[in-house]
Amino acid sequence: MNRRTTLKGLAAGSIGLLAFGYWAKEAGIFTDDLPATLFSTSEQTTLSAITDTIIPKGDAIGALDVGTDKFLEKLLEKCYETDVQEKVKNQLFTLESSANNLYSTSFSNCTQTERESLLITLSTSKNEEEKEFFDLMKSQTIRGFRTSKSVMLDYLKHEIAPGRYNGCVDVNS
Template sequence: MNRRESLKMLMAASGGLLALPAWAGQWHVDDLATHASSFVAAEQAMLAAVVDTILPQGVVVGGLSVGVDKFLQKLFDHCYDATVQANIKTQLAKLEASASAKYGQPFSACAQYEREALLMAFAHSADASEKEFFTLVKAETIRGFSTSREVMTNYLEYKTAPGHYYGCVDVNA
């Protein structure tokens, strides 16, 4: 065995172990906020209002409190192609325009039942792009909420390694 090579490997492993806590820490909603989104501020606010309409703040937790709006921005930017992103942005603008036309105020300022009515109009629309927008945003909002860390651990009681290990147990024969 070559002692120099062994010392080099030992030093590299030690450096890796020192750096481990820096990159293996848990992520939080604040980590998602640093993402440079392709959505402008108005579109981000609209997306947050849509998330709040689909999953409003209830007794315990809502879609905005676990960061589903930030999750959707990152998901749409990284996982969907430009045509889907363009359709989302177009439909958000249409949703804002229909809220202004029907209720005389922006979508985010409308009451919960008014926002629900506007979204249900998109869900039952004859226009395929509006229906696709609603279906995609609703599905991804629910997925983002149900797979968030807070919901998984606190409400769905998800455990990474289920069961418990009992190391030294007397065995009665």
Template sequence: MERRTAIKNVLFAAAGIITLPAWGNSWNSHSLQITNSVFNANQVQTLEILVDSLIPSSSILGAKDLEISIFVDKMITDCYEKSEQNNFITGLENAAKLANETYRKDLILCDKTQRNDLLIKLSTSNDSQQKDFFTLLKSLTVLAYTTSEYVLTKHYNYVMAPGHYYGCVNV
């Protein structure tokens, strides 16, 4: 091995070790704020309603309380291709249109049972695009909810580093 290559590798490793903690600590709720969403205000509102209908609040916090719609928005905006983003936007618009056609009122004015019926209609639809939209919405919502800090610490009793290290113990 050449000495220059070895020195270069050691310097890169040292730089990585120094910057890694700062990079990991910069992940907080402020860094996850939506800066460039692909959704307009009506679509964001529809997304919030559908996510809240999937996991409503009860004696435990629901999806709306944990702001799961922000996670779904961020995932669709940052991690999916343009065609899938457009399909998701179309799905949100179709859900709002379906509420208008079925109940003759906006989705925001629908009560809990009407919203649940709407979700059932989306999940059992013959239209593959609506079914795919519902499947993606549901999977992202469940992913965000089950991996949230609240659920992991309060219900799964997740501990980041379980146990305790006792370094100075007589052998």
């Protein structure tokens, strides 16, 4: 084996990869920009406020501490159909306008009791879309919170499979 030839090949390959990366970035194939999300900044803030209202931070961790709001954003963006996404966006707008009409402030700036009253109004609404929106937000917030790593390991004491094996255990017969 010829070491000199191998080193020349590795150097040429490394230089080629660096040049390709530079070229791809200049050509616009790779960008440093974050990908656009489905929700605007105000809608993201409202989603965060909803998750914080459903599972607020108390003596223990809350929904925002484990990133449930980000989970909801990605779940709604990647896993739901376009019609459901539009219904959620419409209900977020309706919730914001209800908060502005009743309390003269945005939903995220309302107090905890004001946010709770607005969400309870949605849960008991005769409008089917409002009720479905509340049920979706509540169920997926709870799901996102309960399946987060810190809740599963620290609070629920979940053991990752296969668990323990105690091969030499005395059995009382």
